[in-house]
Amino acid sequence: MDYxxxxxxxxxxxxxxxxxxxxxxxxxxxxxxxxxxxxxxxxTTSLFFxxxxxxxxxxxxxxxxxxxxxxxxxxxxxxxxxxxxxxPMVYYLEERGWDEIIIPSLYIVFxxxxxxxxxxxxKKEAEPAVAGSFSVPKLLAVGFIGGFASASLxxxxxxxxxxxxxxILGFNPKKAVGTSLFAxxxxxxxxxxxxxxxxxxxxxxxxxxxxxxxIGSQFGARLTNFFENREMNAMLGLLYLATLAGAVLKLFSLxxxxxxxxxLFILYFLQRSFVKITKEKxxxx
Numbered sequence: 001m002d003y004x005x006x007x008x009x010x011x012x013x014x015x016x017x018x019x020x021x022x023x024x025x026x027x028x029x030x031x032x033x034x035x036x037x038x039x040x041x042x043x044t045t046s047l048f049f050x051x052x053x054x055x056x057x058x059x060x061x062x063x064x065x066x067x068x069x070x071x072x073x074x075x076x077x078x079x080x081x082x083x084x085x086x087x088p089m090v091y092y093l094e095e096r097g098w099d100e101i102i103i104p105s106l107y108i109v110f111x112x113x114x115x116x117x118x119x120x121x122x123k124k125e126a127e128p129a130v131a132g133s134f135s136v137p138k139l140l141a142v143g144f145i146g147g148f149a150s151a152s153l154x155x156x157x158x159x160x161x162x163x164x165x166x167x168i169l170g171f172n173p174k175k176a177v178g179t180s181l182f183a184x185x186x187x188x189x190x191x192x193x194x195x196x197x198x199x200x201x202x203x204x205x206x207x208x209x210x211x212x213x214x215i216g217s218q219f220g221a222r223l224t225n226f227f228e229n230r231e232m233n234a235m236l237g238l239l240y241l242a243t244l245a246g247a248v249l250k251l252f253s254l255x256x257x258x259x260x261x262x263x264l265f266i267l268y269f270l271q272r273s274f275v276k277i278t279k280e281k282x283x284x285x
Contacts, residue, residue, distance in 0.1 A: 008212060010213040010216065013212075015219055018217035018218065020177065027262075029043065029046040030250065033104065043103075045201050047154055048203075051188050057181045066177060074139040076186030108244060111247060115241045146161040158184045226277055242262055242264070245258065
């Protein structure tokens with residue numbers, strides 16, 4: 001097995017993670033499923049990776065002052081409780097052989113909904129987030145949904161938390177990204193330990209992914225400075241659509257086509273980022 005591929009994959013995914021605040025597992029899990037990992041292996045490996053990338057991404061967002069600590073703590077605590085409810089459900093599905101169908105299907109439902117929500121949000125301009133102005137019950141509900149998705153789908157929960165706190169609570173996208181990563185770190189740490197006790201994975205693959213992630217997440221967080229809020233919302237909507245296409249194709253065993261679509265989105269994102277950075281540097285000169 002060529003472990004260097006996983007190192008490169010870790011870099012690419014963590015750039016997206018640091019930029020969108022989605023924790024990385026949201027992108028990694030469907031890719032691992034497409035290349036042949038079992039659902040439980042994909043979930044556990046993705047949670048392991050997300051712990052590492054979230055830690056790295058948080059460091060960058062602390063410097064950028066993008067984290068609302070109280071709101072993140074509320075969502076993280078609620079999400080931890082949800083992981084302990086979702087995990088037995090996943091093992092139940094695995095024991096009966098239903099995980100290969102139900103887990104990708106859950107992805108499709110979530111991705112379709114949030115792709116629609118984020119594309120609609122492009123028409124609006126989010127108000128700047130003000131610490132202490134958000135509904136605690138709503139924060140608890142968002143954290144619970146994110147935690148349940150984290151443990152059942154092997155994601156950080158950020159791919160659900162970010163669009164919800166933007167569209168429902170009115171977070172500024174940059175604050176949403178940083179605050180989500182803080183909540184995600186709490187959620188995935190507990191989720192990973194819960195799965196790792198009973199599920200065997202290749203930890204060297206996980207470490208290679210994390211090693212790449214330590215490089216990419218710092219760069220991804222800094223990229224947020226080059227994009228407007230509306231552009232970030234539009235790009236996030238496109239990311240959901242690309243991942244949705246990959247999940248649908250997986251159900252029909254069209255794994256190669258799914259990987260191509262994911263790769264095309266990553267190339268598009270990198271091209272847009274290169275153009276933005278180049279214009280900024282030329283403008284500064």
